[in-house]
Amino acid sequence: MRSEIMEYLEGQKELKEFIREQPFWYRKLSRNPYDLQSLQIASLHYYKKTIPHKVEKFSNSVQMASMMLNMFQSMNSQQ
Template sequence: MRKDVYQYLQKNKELITFLHEQPIWYRKLGRDPSQIQNLEIAALHYYQKTIPHQIQKFSNGVQMATMMASMFKIMNEQS
């Protein structure tokens, strides 16, 4: 792996962890260092940090809160 690519990866520990979990990227970066952008995108998808993933997490949280509120409302009506 080229020294400049390695130094870039050292700045982001999450990418290093992703490389350890997905070793195919060592070979891809070794052959074509310009793949660093694709590595970052793949890591975002792997760790579910893309905007659609964040929206889905937020939506799930809102659904959970709504369900809990309705449960508390039903419990208070029964008492």
């Protein structure tokens, strides 16, 4: 792999960890060193940091809070 790619990955700890977990990216970057954008997109999907993942996580949190609120309200109405 090219030295400038290695230097870039040294500054991006999450991408470096992703490459260690997905070793085929070593080969892919060795063949096409300017495919960093694909690497970043794949990393975002792997770590579930895309916008749809964040929206889903927020939605799940709201649903959980709503369920807890309903549970507390039902407990108070029973007393």
